Amino acid sequence: MNLYELIINDTEKVALDDLHFSQENKTALLQTIKEHTYIEELKKYNLKVDNKILLHGHSGCGKTTTAKAIAATLNKKIIIINLSTLINSKIGETSKNLKAIFDRVISEKAVLFLDEFDQIGKSRDNNDKDVAEMKRLVNTLIQLIDYFPTDSLLICATNYYNSIDTALLRRFQIKLKFEMPDEKELDHYYDQLLANFPVHFQDIPKKYNVSYAEVKDYINTTMKKQIIAELELQEKQKLSETIL
Numbered sequence: 001m002n003l004y005e006l007i008i009n010d011t012e013k014v015a016l017d018d019l020h021f022s023q024e025n026k027t028a029l030l031q032t033i034k035e036h037t038y039i040e041e042l043k044k045y046n047l048k049v050d051n052k053i054l055l056h057g058h059s060g061c062g063k064t065t066t067a068k069a070i071a072a073t074l075n076k077k078i079i080i081i082n083l084s085t086l087i088n089s090k091i092g093e094t095s096k097n098l099k100a101i102f103d104r105v106i107s108e109k110a111v112l113f114l115d116e117f118d119q120i121g122k123s124r125d126n127n128d129k130d131v132a133e134m135k136r137l138v139n140t141l142i143q144l145i146d147y148f149p150t151d152s153l154l155i156c157a158t159n160y161y162n163s164i165d166t167a168l169l170r171r172f173q174i175k176l177k178f179e180m181p182d183e184k185e186l187d188h189y190y191d192q193l194l195a196n197f198p199v200h201f202q203d204i205p206k207k208y209n210v211s212y213a214e215v216k217d218y219i220n221t222t223m224k225k226q227i228i229a230e231l232e233l234q235e236k237q238k239l240s241e242t243i244l
Helices: 023-037 039-043 063-073 091-108 131-146 183-194 212-243
Strands: 052-057 078-082 111-115 153-158 174-178
Touching: 023 039, 023 063, 023 174, 052 063, 063 078, 063 111, 063 153, 078 091, 091 111, 091 131, 183 212
Parallel strands: 052 153, 052 174, 078 111, 111 153
Antiparallel strands: none
């Protein structure tokens, strides 16, 4: 597989203010961003910035959005890789692709976002039939992370924190957990999204016990139906007036 076929081209710009997560996560994230903003000054004191971040928790709660916001805030290019597409039946080929991706990120001083990190970062103590090959792949990944320079950022995301190899987990200086939003947080998110539509479209039943991504999909689907229904009604009214 061509290396460029593995990269997800996503140019969406996300601002920090667009993020919805805990105050604890926000504080840790802002500290990391400040460190990279003043990276040259910190180097003078032999202080290394934190540049390896693991995002874990429920699906649809903002892990990908967070990675994009970090890149946008630091004005860095983001290279997104879904690791489920990287896994090759030939583990050696997967290791080769992984090294090529890291080399590119390092050369561009970019942000590397590895989604579905558990696809590669599985524990080397599991009972997979390919455990020996996966061990070699995890070892390759550990080496790549260990030599990852501080002027680039590595951000990994997983929904299955407990399946990640403990040696890999130790490599991340920052681990941010993403929880399902409560009703108050969802109400705020509903209000933010619905404000983009006419008032007479905004009175819709709200769903709870869902993720931010599910709310966004629900609103998009509902709004499309309402807008199309209104346009069709307007067309019928115009047709009636023409006949009259």
